[in-house]
Every structure is written in structure tokens, then in C-alpha cells.
Amino acid sequence: MDGADSSAGQPGPAERSHRSSVSSVGARAADVLVYLADDTVVPLAVDNLPSLSAHELHRAIREVLQLPDIALDIFALWLVSPLLEVQLKPKHQPYKLGRQWPELLFRFTDAPGDDVATDEPSLQFRRNVFFPKRRELQIHDEEVLRLLYEEAKGNVLAARYPCDVEDCEALGALVCRVQLGPFQPGQPTACTLREKLGSFLPAHLCKRGHGLFAALRGRGAKAGTSEQGLLNAYRKVQEVVSSDSEHEASLRTHYHAYLTKCHELPYYGCAFFHGEVDKPAQSFVHRGGRKPVTIAISLEGVHVIDNREKHVLLGLRFQELSWDHTSPEEEESVLWLEFDGNNEGTPVNKLLKIYSKQAELMSGLIEYCIELNQASEPAGPPESASGPSSASGSSPPPTQRPQLRRQGSVVCSRIQHLSTIDYVEEGEQIKPVKPKRTTSFFSRQLSLGQGSYTIVQPTESLEQS
Secondary structure, X not given: OOOOOOOEEOOOHHXXXXXXXXXXXXXXXXXXXXXXXXXXXXXXXXXXXXXXXXXXXXXXXXXXXXXXXXHHHHEEEEEEOOOOEEEOOOOOOHHHHHHOHHHHHHHHOOOOHHXXXXXXXXXXXXXXXXXXXXXXXXXXXXXXXXXXXXXXXXXXXXXXXXXXXXXXXXXXXXXXXXXXXXXXXXXXXXXXXXXXXHHOOOXXXXXXXXHHHHHHOOOHHHHOOOHHHHHHHHHHOOOOOOOOOHHHHHHHHHHHHHHXXXXXXXXXXXXXXXXXXXXXXXXXXXXXXXXXXXXEEOOOEEEEEEOOOOEEEEEEEHHHEEEEEEOOOOOOOEEEEEEEEEEOOEEEEEEEEEEOOOHHHHHHHHHHHHHHHHHHOOOOOOOHHHOHXXXXXXXXXXXXXXXXXXXXXXXXXXXXXXXXXXXXXXHOEOOOOOOOOOOOOOOOEOOOOOOOOOOOOOOOOOOOO
């Protein structure tokens, strides 16, 4: 397996138990179980399983589900377990990768040997990381929309897609509409919704935060999301009258509305990876330690998410960063991100060190996403020579998403919660930099002129602290 256009990360809520998809029989006919986003199982009887490619299995699934041809681009096959998830390339052979699963776990996870020995992947039919969000807006097939909706809903409920309370209520209201039908005054009541709250809102918002400790941490408002707020949002869900079947047309509309709302989240459609970052030191004698994070990588950029607090620590578009990774042979496996920032008002370049055995996969995915973006950009007049000064009449890049401007939103970066290594131009150090490098991070970056990351070229060696 190579990481250039495959992706791996930590599993979501549908992978709580071990589920085997690939039968360990010989080369004759065998049953393969493929799981959909809603945990529905699609059984397939196939011949010559060990040599069957992901592309061939994908075609068989599309035929069973009667999906349109566009589903070939929208969905991909994934191997998923509680320890690791990997998007397969069309040429991959799921059976052989399943047999190599322990090797992948030892290479890309820190799982103990006992867990590796008992872990077994399932085969899942999920959204393709490399399918652009803008193309989803052109989809009209209801079953395709339903599958995308179910996957997005699962990620929201599992808090893999951190959302503000208002957005959770809006999304939960659409789930209410899909599951309970149009809103009827007096039914359901807030009490009725309370019984099924976990089906509509993420678990951490269903828990009620009371007491002094919750108030001091400022989490009471988040944790105390009321059923009344969800009910009010449910009441506002608009119905659409169509000449088609009313049921089908309305569900298609609400699937589309749910996905459109999710498109506002910068990590929608991402591949997720597990890692750790250094906490800011609390004092000279007390190190901050490390905190677990999720790294979300998509065609738009990279986001580092705090697993505990369910909010973004750092969000960068590819134009705003430079990156590299260190291999385990050199030192602990690390993904390095470099970006512009400031230190007490001084413009600096910042280095973020992400500890992860999946650093190699993340680096490869970043590089491949950039290549896809460059290949898909329409050819325009050669204006790059004019530089940033010509930006006044230019339009923003087509991949740039509308920013969520809500103050304190979970999607806003919280760089103050990260421990970064800072330095300025000409090698003048604010803090020592590791590893030693003679140029700025690295030739691995995307330069698109306006808004691009500012390359720094130190003139002297940077010493390790």
C-alpha cells in the first residue's frame, strides 16, 4: 500500500464492534459483506475472491444498489476496524489487504500486540475523500443523497464533525424531519425528543452540564442544549411542494439541505487521522505534556481538532502552509506543519509538531490533494507574474469556502492552545527550531500567488533546544 492517494484514520461510530467482511475461504465462490453508512449489510457472492479488485467489488455494489454511474466517483471502498481505516484504490485487492491487516496496524498505529492479533477489518462503502464538495450540489439521485446524508449524520453525531450548538440543532431538526415526518403542532413534544435525543444531537451535547465545575470550565452552555432548541429548529424546517411523489421529493430535499449545511464545515468529507500535539508549557519547570488530536485532511486543507473539547485548534488551506514528515528511522514519526503567525505582535513563522505513526500517510495525502487541485483548476490568463498587487480585481479561488463568522465558533483556530516553535526572517530566532534545516519547510508547499504562505529562508543554522 502507498499513501499517495489512499487515506487512513481513526474509525467512527459505526465501527464499535469487530465485523469481518472477507471470508477466509479459498479461491472458489465466497460471500463478501459490504457495510453501508447506516450499517446496512450488502452481501455479495463473488468468485476468485483473493484476486478481486476494489474496482470490481465497487461495480458489483453499484449494481445491487442500482446506483447511477456517478457513484463510481462519489464513493469508494474502505477497510475499517476500531484501530484503523483505509480508503482503497481501485487496483487494491481487499482480500489481500485484509490478510496484511496486522502489518498495517503495526506500521500505522500504536495498538498493543494483543489488540492487533484480534482486530479484523470490515469492508465499507463510503464517500470518496477526493470527490469535490461542489459536485455534490449537482446530485439528484435520492439513494446517492441518502447514503451521503447517512454518512454525514454519523460523523456529526460522533462529533467527528465538530459543530456549534446552533448548527447541531439545525442539523438535528433535519434528521427529525427525515425520521419523524413533517412537524405537527403538539407532536412531538420536547419530552418525546428527549427520549431519542442521541439520534438527533451529538452525545456530548445530550449530557447536561450542571454544577460549579461545569460552569467554571464554560461548558455548561454547550452541554445543556435543550430539547426545546431542537424542537424550535424542527418547527422551522421548510416543506417543499413538488409534482413528484411528495414523500420522495421532500426527503430528497432534506437530504440535500443536510449536506449543504455540512458543506459549511471545513472538514466535511475529510479523511481523519489520529495524532498528538504538545500542550503549551504552564511554567518553566512544568511541561504541558501532550493532548490527543484528530487531523482532518481534505481537498481544501488541513484541520487539527481537539478530541476532548470538540473544537478546531488549527485550520489551514494548502496555500497557507508548508509541510514535511520525519520517518521513524530518523526519530519519532512526526508531521510538521509550518504557517504564518505572530508572537507578541511580531510576524513569525510557526512550526507545529504532530506526533503520529500515520505521518507518512498524512504527508502523502496532502501532496496528492494538492496535485488534484492543480490538475482540476481551469487554465486562465498568465497573471502570476504581476504578483499579489494585482489582486484587487481578482476573485477568490473556487475552492475557497464561505467562512463561519460566529464568534467563538468551534471551527475557528485556537492557536493559543498549541505549543509551536516560532522564528522570524533571516534566521533570527525567537525559539530554537528542531530539526536543523537550512531552508524553510521545505520544498513541499503550494504557491498560488495571492494569499500564499510566506517562505522564510534562514541565513544561519537553527540549533536544537
